Amino acid sequence: MPDTCRRVAESNPEIEAAKERISARATMAPISSRRSALAPPRFLLLAATANALLAPARVATAPRTAPLFSTKSLYDKTVERKAGQEKLKVAPELESPPVDSTPEAPKVNGGIVIGTRKLVVVTGASSGLGLYGALSLAKKGGYYVILACRNTERANRIAKEAGFPKNSYTVMKLELGSYKSVENFVYNLRAFKGPRPLDRLVCNAAVYLPADPKPRFTEDGFEMTMGVNHLSHFLLIQKLLKDLKGASDPRCIIVGSITGNSNTIAGGLVYPRADLGDLSGLKAGAGAEMADGGSFFGAKAYKDSKVCNMMTVQELHRRFHDETGITFSSLYPGCIAETGLFREKRGWFRTIFPVFMKYVTGGYVSEKEAGDRLAQVVDDAKCEKSGVYWSWNGNAQQVGLYDPAAKEVRGAGGSGGEIFENQYAPSTQDANTAKEMYDVSMQAVGL
Ligand code: NDP
Numbered sequence: 001m002p003d004t005c006r007r008v009a010e011s012n013p014e015i016e017a018a019k020e021r022i023s024a025r026a027t028m029a030p031i032s033s034r035r036s037a038l039a040p041p042r043f044l045l046l047a048a049t050a051n052a053l054l055a056p057a058r059v060a061t062a063p064r065t066a067p068l069f070s071t072k073s074l075y076d077k078t079v080e081r082k083a084g085q086e087k088l089k090v091a092p093e094l095e096s097p098p099v100d101s102t103p104e105a106p107k108v109n110g111g112i113v114i115g116t117r118k119l120v121v122v123t124g125a126s127s128g129l130g131l132y133g134a135l136s137l138a139k140k141g142g143y144y145v146i147l148a149c150r151n152t153e154r155a156n157r158i159a160k161e162a163g164f165p166k167n168s169y170t171v172m173k174l175e176l177g178s179y180k181s182v183e184n185f186v187y188n189l190r191a192f193k194g195p196r197p198l199d200r201l202v203c204n205a206a207v208y209l210p211a212d213p214k215p216r217f218t219e220d221g222f223e224m225t226m227g228v229n230h231l232s233h234f235l236l237i238q239k240l241l242k243d244l245k246g247a248s249d250p251r252c253i254i255v256g257s258i259t260g261n262s263n264t265i266a267g268g269l270v271y272p273r274a275d276l277g278d279l280s281g282l283k284a285g286a287g288a289e290m291a292d293g294g295s296f297f298g299a300k301a302y303k304d305s306k307v308c309n310m311m312t313v314q315e316l317h318r319r320f321h322d323e324t325g326i327t328f329s330s331l332y333p334g335c336i337a338e339t340g341l342f343r344e345k346r347g348w349f350r351t352i353f354p355v356f357m358k359y360v361t362g363g364y365v366s367e368k369e370a371g372d373r374l375a376q377v378v379d380d381a382k383c384e385k386s387g388v389y390w391s392w393n394g395n396a397q398q399v400g401l402y403d404p405a406a407k408e409v410r411g412a413g414g415s416g417g418e419i420f421e422n423q424y425a426p427s428t429q430d431a432n433t434a435k436e437m438y439d440v441s442m443q444a445v446g447l
Contacts, residue, residue, distance in 0.1 A: 096207060096343070097151070099219050101178035104152065110192035113167060114144040118247075119198055120378060121146040121189065121240075123174060123233065124205025126155040128339030129255065131162060132371020133202065137378055138168035146192075148174035148185060148205075176205055176232035178219040179445065186239045197246030200378050203233040203254040203309070208302045211344040215296040221286030222444065225298065229305035234312060235445035245324045249384060253377055254313050256330035256389060257306040258412060274303035276433060282440045308441070310389065310424060311434040317387035318431075319438075329383060331390040332422065333373045334365030334413030362397035362414045369415055376419060389424050393417035 120137055124130040125147035137143040147169055149155035155171045172188055175181035189198070206229045209216070218227035237252060244250040259274065276282070277292025289296040291304045309330065316328040337354035345353070357364035365373070377383045377390050394414030412422055428434075 096209065096216075096224075099175060099177035100150065101175045101181040101184075101219055103181070103184045104173035104188060106188040106191035107170065107172070108191055110144075110170065111194040111196055113170075114193065114196065117142055117144040118200060119144050119146070119193055119196065120200035120202065121148050121198065122202040122204055123148045123176065123236070125149055126151065126158050128341060128367055129333055129336055129370050129374055130202070130204040131158065132367045133204065133374030133378070134169065134371075135162050135164060136371045136375035138164045140375065140379065141165075143168070143200075143379075145169040146189065147171045150175045150177075150181075150205075174205075174236075176218075176228040177224060179232065179235055180219065182232050182235050182239070186236070189240075190243070193243075197250070198240055198243040199247045199250060201237065201240055201244060201252045202374065202378060203236065203252075204374070205229075205233075206255070206302075206305070206341065208298075208341050209344060210299040210302070212296070212298045215289045215301075217287075223281075223289055223296065223301060225301035226282075226291060226305050226308070229302070230308040230312070231441060231444055233309070234441045235447070237312075237316065238442075238445065238447055241320065241324065241326070244326050249327070250325065251327040251329065251378060251383070252316065253329050253331065253374075254309045255374070256310040256313070256332055257303075258332050259303045259306050272297055272300035272303065274300065274307045274427070276304055276307060276437060279433070279436055279440055282437065282444060285444055307428050308437060310428040311430075311437050312441070313389070314387060314424065314429065314431075315434045315438040321386040327384055327386040329377060329386065329388050329390060331374065331377050332412055333370040334392060334394060334396070334415070335361070335363040336367055336370045337364050339367060362395045365392075365394065365413060365415050373419070380419070382419065385421075389422045390419055391422035393420050 120134075120143050122130050122134040122137075122145060125134040125145070126149040130147075134145045134147055138145050145164075145168060147155050147159060149171055150173070152171050152173050159169060159171060170192065172185060172192070173181065174185040207225055209225055216224040218224055218232070220227065222231055233254065237254075240252075244252060275292055277294070279291060280293035281288035281291045284293065290301060291308070313328050313330040316326075320326055321328060335357045337357045338350075342350055342353065354364060373392060383390065391412040392414075393412075394417035396412060396414035
């Protein structure tokens, strides 16, 4: 498909996932007659609306140094619109900055500061889910949080404004576009915490680059989306396994997404699909544009990276849970339509998308609530079970799946609801691909 058409067909990954969930309904056990009767037209209506609303992604024709909006004006508008609500004054950056792996000098004596609290690392804690999750944990009182962020100055400013309790956190530099920075972070973390173990590791940071016509590459030569979202987190986990092992109930959490659920696509309606293919791109190593060896497609690269995230959790569980006692889990926090993840989308999209997700699909969840959900997976005794993909039975009206056991439609995402063990899509459950992907990732990170 020509590049232009491909980009016009491309839509937001979370919306595509919503469409997948709906299409899944058609393939599941019989649902109530009312819903059965309604499903196809609703599906078509939603798909049509979603496409009309979302399809024309911005093609990045302007130089990347020239944002479409000034951060200030978006910030002003956001503050005005959200006055009184839990919205921070520091708006997400509208352009992804270049990789900066300049090392940070280590901080020491953390052991004294941390005291008896559990030590948790959250990557990408300067925005969205990571920020609100870290804040939720810090406010609980029993956690000391390391905010592992690429821009420490900005992260410090945001943390201050967000109201983290005094002495509940430290910002440390982690640039996931560079293995050297991952190594530097691990070194600094150990210098800070001393011999004490690491209780929780939350791999949350991600980039979504749907408007890029050409791939960007990490410092080590890997396509940026795969490098940041999957490979650097993979390396971080490998390095920190032994630090987690020493904790009394260690947990390692990788934030997943329903965008990886490509098994339920009906008639090719959802595009692009996550597909790791024969992993030839990952196997080829540095310089490859996509995991499957194809040419770069930003929206697909995001979905592929999320599939790798969710496969990694399962493979880590199989390889290490019994031996180490570490709980490995993933979660889908709901559609957090206002986060910086959508920074490359046009201004109008960022305004309409939350409204659409709130009132049409019901899949919307606020950053605050999503953060509380992440904190629940970190903290709740219920979430000690390893290998699980957690979701919430919120009010995702249109994207819910019929649960034959509960005899009701249960949404994955949307505000409210209870936590439940979601099912991995078969495509992310394929143990052979997961094993191969894991082994290839070990090579890709130089282990
Ligand atoms: P945000 O863009 O708000 O947050 C992403 C975070 O990752 C930011 O802190 C960002 O830092 C950081 N980051 C990006 N690139 C790098 C890098 N190279 N090195 C280090 N840190 C980096 O997005 P969300 O909060 O929405 O996303 C968080 C997680 O939630 C992701 O894993 C995403 O896939 C997942 N998710 C999101 C959903 C949604 O609807 N938003 C739905 C389902 C899952 P900085 O502040 O410097 O830009």
